[in-house]
Amino acid sequence: MFKRTKSPTAEEQAAPEAKPGGKGRPTPTRKEAEAAAKARAKGPRDRKEASRRQREFRAEESRKIRQGMKSGDERYFLPRDKGRVRRFIRDYVDRRFSIVEMVIPLMIIGLMLGYTGSSALAQASSMILLATVLFVVTDMILLRFRLRRELATRFPGEPLKGTTYYALTRSMQMKFMRLPKSRVKIGQPLPEDYDT
Numbered sequence: 001m002f003k004r005t006k007s008p009t010a011e012e013q014a015a016p017e018a019k020p021g022g023k024g025r026p027t028p029t030r031k032e033a034e035a036a037a038k039a040r041a042k043g044p045r046d047r048k049e050a051s052r053r054q055r056e057f058r059a060e061e062s063r064k065i066r067q068g069m070k071s072g073d074e075r076y077f078l079p080r081d082k083g084r085v086r087r088f089i090r091d092y093v094d095r096r097f098s099i100v101e102m103v104i105p106l107m108i109i110g111l112m113l114g115y116t117g118s119s120a121l122a123q124a125s126s127m128i129l130l131a132t133v134l135f136v137v138t139d140m141i142l143l144r145f146r147l148r149r150e151l152a153t154r155f156p157g158e159p160l161k162g163t164t165y166y167a168l169t170r171s172m173q174m175k176f177m178r179l180p181k182s183r184v185k186i187g188q189p190l191p192e193d194y195d196t
Contacts, residue, residue, distance in 0.1 A: 069180045070181050071181075072180060084155075084195060085151065085158055089167050089170070090170060092167070093143070093167050094175065094178070094182040094186075095185070095186060096143075096186065097186050099132075099139045100172055100173075103136060104174075106128060109125075110126075112125075144167070148160070148164070154194070
């Protein structure tokens with residue numbers, strides 16, 4: 001009933017002065033830091049919260065992977081993109097000019113000519129489309145044979161299963177859409193050693 005109230009000590013009365021260049025707030029005590037860590041580690045309260053956290057985590061992970069693939073960090077590559085053979089294939093495909101780079105403009109021109117109503121232009125349109133397909137097929141066949149020869153020379157004894165498919169799928173993409181990003185320019189000589 002007649003409890004003695006503690007009078008504030010001189011230390012408690014003295015307001016803490018912010019030192020110049022400091023963070024502007026006191027360092028949390030160990031107890032406060034542990035409580036904050038527990039709150040962060042505590043599971044979500046309901047299913048909605050859990051799915052929101054899962055979405056955020058997935059978005060952050062995919063952003064990291066995309067950034068790593070763009071920067072050329074092999075830790076973030078898909079298993080199909082890893083290794084020195086795949087690195088060489090990417091460089092080999094990226095250094096050559098491919099007819100695929102011209103496919104979309106040629107297709108647009110062919111379609112526009114086909115819808116003009118003129119029979120001569122419609123015939124020219126079908127010829128352009130047919131020639132485009134033939135050029136692409138020829139380009140793919142040449143790529144396959146030249147690449148296999150290069151792989152046999154540079155990587156004797158390495159398994160070549162799946163390399164043709166990998167090269168063809170990469171060459172069928174527009175250069176700016178390729179992932180991992182291209183490291184070489186068209187016509188640039190390739191390094192002799194792909195061990196590093």
